[in-house]
Amino acid sequence: MAEPALAFDGVTAGYGAAAVLDGISFALPQGQSLAVLGRNGAGKTTLLETLMGNTRVARGTIRWQGHDITALAPHRRARAGLGWVPQERAVFPSLTVEENLRVVARAGPWNLQRVYGFFPRLRERRRHYGNQLSGGEQQMLAIARALMTNPRLLLLDEPMEGLAPTVVEELARAVRALCEAEDLASIVVEQQPVLALGMTHQAIVLERGQVVHAGDSRALAADAALLERLLGVGLTKMLFN
């Protein structure tokens, strides 16, 4: 079988002496997208932090494109193609949209034209300053900036959080298209399971730092009883989404 893009094997990790992740294993095939789901405090953000090298790994290995990166320093992981869009958006307020994008650009398939293709609204706003953007536009810019660094794996931590429903729709369309991009793998941490499952190929559900479910996103989205059991997603929430 082909080497997965990313594989966690029995990873136990946390902050200081306390373990938050407890024996996490999963594999993400090349070019595919993964939803990381779980209730508050389940360890979703910690999983991303661990992938970026910001936690202490006590046991297990993390492999990226066939290389063991468990002990690699965070800046070297970024250089190896891991692109992180933090939960708090990191946009330069005194630069225009286009300057924000150009300043982080690295050579590769993602350039201004391709990024604007995914986010037409950013093309329209390209001369606006970072501090003149709405929350949704800032989030689009944060994702677009990560793309301009030409990552091979894009990590998105709750990209829709706190945004108005109309922007969520536009952003969700763009993220879904990114998740389909064959030259990019993506991991989406998202509080709204139905939304996340609708944009990804694979899903894992965490509970108290352990993987309690792993499988196809579409199959999980179609199984209301399982969703309810794993995440307490009631009918109201399903209808709302």
Ligand SMILES: Nc1ncnc2c1ncn2[C@@H]1O[C@H](COP(=O)(O)OP(=O)(O)OP(=O)(O)O)[C@@H](O)[C@H]1O
């Ligand atoms: N910097 C930190 N230092 C110590 N403990 C932390 C730190 N960050 C998170 N934790 C703890 O790790 C556990 C998992 O938190 P984490 O943020 O990974 O969960 P989450 O699933 O992303 O939650 P949420 O959906 O609420 O964002 C929690 O018990 C939290 O208190």
